[in-house]
Amino acid sequence: MKSLPPCVAGIGNDVGPTTAACSGENPSCAGLHCHVRKLARHQHAFLQTDRQTHIHWVKAGLLRLYKGLANGRRQIVGFAFPGDFVGLGSEPRYRFSAQAITPTELRVMPRAVFENVAADDPRFSSKLYEALASDLRRTYDLVLTVGQRDSESSLAAFLLEMHARTGTRNSILVLPMPRSDIADHLGLTTETVSRTFSKFAQRGLIHISGRRGISLKNPAALERLAEG
Amino acid sequence: MKSLPPCVAGIGNDVGPTTAACSGENPSCAGLHCHVRKLARHQHAFLQTDRQTHIHWVKAGLLRLYKGLANGRRQIVGFAFPGDFVGLGSEPRYRFSAQAITPTELRVMPRAVFENVAADDPRFSSKLYEALASDLRRTYDLVLTVGQRDSESSLAAFLLEMHARTGTRNSILVLPMPRSDIADHLGLTTETVSRTFSKFAQRGLIHISGRRGISLKNPAALERLAEG
DNA sequence: CGTGGGCTTGAGCAGTGTCAACTTGAGTGG
DNA sequence: CCACTCAAGTTGACACTGCTCAAGCCCACG
Numbered sequence: 270m271k272s273l274p275p276c277v278a279g280i281g282n283d284v285g286p287t288t289a290a291c292s293g294e295n296p297s298c299a300g301l302h303c304h305v306r307k308l309a310r311h312q313h314a315f316l317q318t319d320r321q322t323h324i325h326w327v328k329a330g331l332l333r334l335y336k337g338l339a340n341g342r343r344q345i346v347g348f349a350f351p352g353d354f355v356g357l358g359s360e361p362r363y364r365f366s367a368q369a370i371t372p373t374e375l376r377v378m379p380r381a382v383f384e385n386v387a388a389d390d391p392r393f394s395s396k397l398y399e400a401l402a403s404d405l406r407r408t409y410d411l412v413l414t415v416g417q418r419d420s421e422s423s424l425a426a427f428l429l430e431m432h433a434r435t436g437t438r439n440s441i442l443v444l445p446m447p448r449s450d451i452a453d454h455l456g457l458t459t460e461t462v463s464r465t466f467s468k469f470a471q472r473g474l475i476h477i478s479g480r481r482g483i484s485l486k487n488p489a490a491l492e493r494l495a496e497g
Numbered sequence: 498m499k500s501l502p503p504c505v506a507g508i509g510n511d512v513g514p515t516t517a518a519c520s521g522e523n524p525s526c527a528g529l530h531c532h533v534r535k536l537a538r539h540q541h542a543f544l545q546t547d548r549q550t551h552i553h554w555v556k557a558g559l560l561r562l563y564k565g566l567a568n569g570r571r572q573i574v575g576f577a578f579p580g581d582f583v584g585l586g587s588e589p590r591y592r593f594s595a596q597a598i599t600p601t602e603l604r605v606m607p608r609a610v611f612e613n614v615a616a617d618d619p620r621f622s623s624k625l626y627e628a629l630a631s632d633l634r635r636t637y638d639l640v641l642t643v644g645q646r647d648s649e650s651s652l653a654a655f656l657l658e659m660h661a662r663t664g665t666r667n668s669i670l671v672l673p674m675p676r677s678d679i680a681d682h683l684g685l686t687t688e689t690v691s692r693t694f695s696k697f698a699q700r701g702l703i704h705i706s707g708r709r710g711i712s713l714k715n716p717a718a719l720e721r722l723a724e725g
Numbered sequence: 726c727g728t729g730g731g732c733t734t735g736a737g738c739a740g741t742g743t744c745a746a747c748t749t750g751a752g753t754g755g
Numbered sequence: 756c757c758a759c760t761c762a763a764g765t766t767g768a769c770a771c772t773g774c775t776c777a778a779g780c781c782c783a784c785g
């Protein structure tokens with residue numbers, strides 16, 4: 270098996286120094302047409318109606334992935350953290366929009382290039398498959414949350430997922446997204462999110478520090494809540 | 498590229514005569530350990546906690562794919578129609594249970610066999626990838642439905658999706674699943690589903706015939722409802 | 726130090742769940 | 756072939772969660 274070009278060698282692993290080689294200036298990557306793209310807050314990587322031309326890989330920052338309805342309602346179907354792929358899938362158009370929540374750095378590659386690499390390297394191909402399967406699993410879980418849990422269970426499940434996903438050892442959790450994103454993710458309103466966080470704090474389940482900080486005082490109780 | 502064994506040659510296409518070659522008695526398939534499995538009504542293909550040992554392919558019938566919560570609530574994350582794969586994904590355990598709604602016939606293959614075929618044949622591999630991507634797209638749509646639509650919009654969207662998916666030319670639609678399945682799919686109750694169908698019928702949007710038949714009298718209006 | 730968006734809190738209400746009774750119709754056995 | 760049976764579906768009354776609208780607060784900016 271031939272070795273992967275530096276652009277994609279680190280893909281599927283944690284973000285590491287390998288990926289630093291992939292700046293636009295690096296000649297070994299020029300042939301792959303891969304480049305770095307920086308997004309300011311609220312800037313879109315793509316819209317749900319755009320032709321799906323590129324695969325995006327988050328190097329730093331955070332994206333909200335959302336679908337809109339004609340009446341203005343918005344469903345955030347997922348968040349893309351560093352290391353995550355966005356725009357996998359094999360359809361002519363993206364089915365959701367991707368927007369930066371915090372300033373974000375992306376690695377952007379044309380689909381064709383991506384697919385060629387995947388065709389040549391079964392290991393890479395299977396990493397892609399796993400990434401897609403993992404998106405699907407998370408989305409199944411989200412349907413369960415949104416469809417069957419009440420506001421308390423939803424938020425408990427959300428806090429636990431964010432804690433697991435950001436991989437913090439201690440119980441201090443940073444939620445980089447505003448309350449409105451949490452609401453649109455869970456099918457609630459910002460008011461309900463806020464009220465429920467307050468209730469959790471009163472009961473001693475969590476401690477809220479500032480706008481972004483939450484520490485989980487009683488994860489076991491949250492788990493119980495999340496299970497109904 | 499070597500030709501595919503009869504067991505999987507028809508996979509990804511419509512169910513056709515090719516697949517008939519794949520009975521347990523056929524020696525050319527014995528080495529693949531693929532076999533036919535028939536499920537009676539309410540019988541499970543697997544449970545959400547089972548080890549994910551096999552890939553299932555629906556030949557005839559209908560499966561509900563669901564996740565359960567400790568409090569007894571159930572979310573149907575999808576339905577598997579003839580031609581659909583179930584149990585793609587690359588994790589140690591299924592993340593949902595699969596149960597027959599009507600008597601169902603499955604083609605069942607060990608994952609290892611499946612993966613070997615996929616590794617040898619990029620065309621097959623890419624079909625799998627597409628099937629997975631298509632599950633993911635449908636699930637994103639479901640999150641939008643469950644999270645952002647009210648009962649009328651939900652049901653309008655559901656009717657249109659079932660119509661598209663069962664591929665009926667005319668507007669007569671057979672819903673093979675009971676109301677309770679529709680409810681648990683959309684995050685509603687059977688009562689709400691029933692009431693909303695009645696409202697649709699009163700307004701002349703649909704016509705209800707028997708327990709399973711619905712004809713769409715005004716698909717355009719349903720589309721408008723689904724968009725909010 | 727001032728400003729404004731994001732967050733919190735409150736009061737009232739609408740939509741949907743819950744509980745209960747009744748109706749329908751598919752399947753069974755006489 | 757018809758009557759019986761019972762699960763599935765429908766309809767109604769009521770309760771309650773979470774949404775809407777509104778006001779005020781606080782923290783991160785300039």
